[in-house]
Amino acid sequence: MSRSTRRVLGVGLAMGVVGAVLSSCGTSGTESQSATSSSLKLSIQPNARAGQIPAPPSLGPRSLDPSKSNGVQLDVLSGLQNDRPIFDGDFADPFALRTSDAIYLYATNTTTTKYAPGAHIPAIVLTRDSGFEGKYLGDALPTLPTWTVSGYQWAPSVWARPDGTYVMYYSTPATNPLGCLVNPPAADCVHTPAGPRTAFCISRATSSSPAGPFVDDSSSAFVCPVSSGGAIDPSVFVDANGTPWLLWKSDGDCCGLPTTIYSQQLSPDGLSVVGPPHRLIGASQAWEGGLVEGPSMIQQGDDYWLFYSANLWGSDNYGIGIAHCASVTGSCTKPLDHAWLSSSSSGGSSGGQSDPGPGGQEFFQVGGLIWMVHHGLAPGQTGNFAQRRLYVDLLAFPTGQLPRVAPRPAAAALAEAILYYGDPDLPSQPTQAYLSLVRGVGDAFSGASDASVVGDGRLACTDLGHRQPTAQVVQSLEQRHLTLFEAYVVAIFATEYFCPQNASQALADLQRALNQGP
Numbered sequence: 001m002s003r004s005t006r007r008v009l010g011v012g013l014a015m016g017v018v019g020a021v022l023s024s025c026g027t028s029g030t031e032s033q034s035a036t037s038s039s040l041k042l043s044i045q046p047n048a049r050a051g052q053i054p055a056p057p058s059l060g061p062r063s064l065d066p067s068k069s070n071g072v073q074l075d076v077l078s079g080l081q082n083d084r085p086i087f088d089g090d091f092a093d094p095f096a097l098r099t100s101d102a103i104y105l106y107a108t109n110t111t112t113t114k115y116a117p118g119a120h121i122p123a124i125v126l127t128r129d130s131g132f133e134g135k136y137l138g139d140a141l142p143t144l145p146t147w148t149v150s151g152y153q154w155a156p157s158v159w160a161r162p163d164g165t166y167v168m169y170y171s172t173p174a175t176n177p178l179g180c181l182v183n184p185p186a187a188d189c190v191h192t193p194a195g196p197r198t199a200f201c202i203s204r205a206t207s208s209s210p211a212g213p214f215v216d217d218s219s220s221a222f223v224c225p226v227s228s229g230g231a232i233d234p235s236v237f238v239d240a241n242g243t244p245w246l247l248w249k250s251d252g253d254c255c256g257l258p259t260t261i262y263s264q265q266l267s268p269d270g271l272s273v274v275g276p277p278h279r280l281i282g283a284s285q286a287w288e289g290g291l292v293e294g295p296s297m298i299q300q301g302d303d304y305w306l307f308y309s310a311n312l313w314g315s316d317n318y319g320i321g322i323a324h325c326a327s328v329t330g331s332c333t334k335p336l337d338h339a340w341l342s343s344s345s346s347g348g349s350s351g352g353q354s355d356p357g358p359g360g361q362e363f364f365q366v367g368g369l370i371w372m373v374h375h376g377l378a379p380g381q382t383g384n385f386a387q388r389r390l391y392v393d394l395l396a397f398p399t400g401q402l403p404r405v406a407p408r409p410a411a412a413a414l415a416e417a418i419l420y421y422g423d424p425d426l427p428s429q430p431t432q433a434y435l436s437l438v439r440g441v442g443d444a445f446s447g448a449s450d451a452s453v454v455g456d457g458r459l460a461c462t463d464l465g466h467r468q469p470t471a472q473v474v475q476s477l478e479q480r481h482l483t484l485f486e487a488y489v490v491a492i493f494a495t496e497y498f499c500p501q502n503a504s505q506a507l508a509d510l511q512r513a514l515n516q517g518p
Helices: 013-025 076-082 408-420 430-439 450-465 470-478 484-497 500-515
Strands: 071-073 095-098 102-106 122-127 133-139 154-160 166-173 189-192 195-198 200-207 231-238 244-250 260-266 273-282 292-300 303-310 319-325 359-366 369-377 388-396
Touching: 076 388, 076 408, 095 154, 095 359, 095 369, 102 154, 166 231, 200 231, 231 292, 244 273, 244 292, 260 292, 273 292, 273 303, 273 319, 292 359, 303 359, 319 359, 359 388, 388 408, 388 500, 408 484, 408 500, 430 450, 430 484, 450 470, 450 484, 450 500, 470 484, 470 500, 484 500
Parallel strands: 154 231
Antiparallel strands: 071 133, 095 102, 102 122, 122 133, 154 166, 166 200, 189 195, 231 244, 244 260, 260 273, 292 303, 303 319, 359 369, 369 388
16 A cells, blocks of 8 residues: 555554553663664575575565666555565565654665665665555665675664664675685684684674665674674664663574674764673573574563574574563573464464564564564475565563564554554545545455445444443444454544544553453
């Protein structure tokens, strides 16, 4: 769906909803960064490293016009409602950066295809005036430093610095040529029983725009613990004091060493580290398969939640784990003996999930709500050449429980409301404004007359006026042959335009619905 006149981050009931939810969730640091960080890996066998096998082809963003003028359809509403990918193409381990007027999505490197030229770091932007259709920006990191090798750029994470500029962190080979073929091997080669191999480490690049181009002026990787196998999967976390931290994984699975997730303080400009790394977790549970990676962190009040991916990415054993930390430096404990989100999730802490092998989770805020992007394997695909597709979910924070995926119909309705509320181009009359919004929700309400759609909204207000809980209002709307998603949409928009006096009741009920889980 695309509406060129709509606006992101609206007002009214939707913003009341997000404010109410935020008050129950606490915060996750700064609006754009503390809830967000990133982790991305190249689409190759998890235990195979660069120099062993070539990078496989990757579709990347499907921009049919190499001039980048065509949009990239992001099927957000259907994805949220039905647990489907919001982007049909390989967009592994996504990172989302929210700015004041857009959301930028980054992924691991892609190769040249008929759809688009290859990119070290492909980027898509979703702007205020684009509805749910994004624009493929091409390569956010078009030029690499001479000390590394093209084709193996993993795990972009972008920090919006307070001065209005941006730093991108990414994983890349620490030597050129690849594979430590020089004699004697360079300092950044990992010694293994099979001989020296290039370490993968973390570098950084800067830009005045989140769209790039990002420029890496370094002479070597700046986080590169060769004795631990290297470092990948950088992830930025900004604490409540505004101090930036980098989470990363020691790449021990390259060479028979343990994998560990660390946090390390960054300098104020984000271009160097301050002090030693702090160990957060290692692989300690059977479901993890001896491998943890892809860290990301959010803060909820005094609680720090560390999310991570584990097991082999190219299999449906891959999943997302969770740990509770006392602070960004630890200590951290794992409250579950299984994945927080996995291919086989059917309730418990995370709710059902249809995409196999979920992982690469990252978080961003819009209007105070915390949303999660992650990837899942394309159906029937595993191993070296499996595609990983982009998903989005809303998080809920039940009191005294673990964070969880929010109910999908409510999440989709909130996404619609947040995107389109407060549009200055809407008609001035409440009924026409309500109809304009409801009619714009994809294929919803396609078989109903205007009178029927208005009647749905009036019924919702009548029920709310009789102090009926929102769940019962929604149930009444479903009896009028609305889907659950449509019922939530009607309840939200009707409260804005027909009965704002019932907003506080609807807010409280919707907050409870979010925190009840799927």
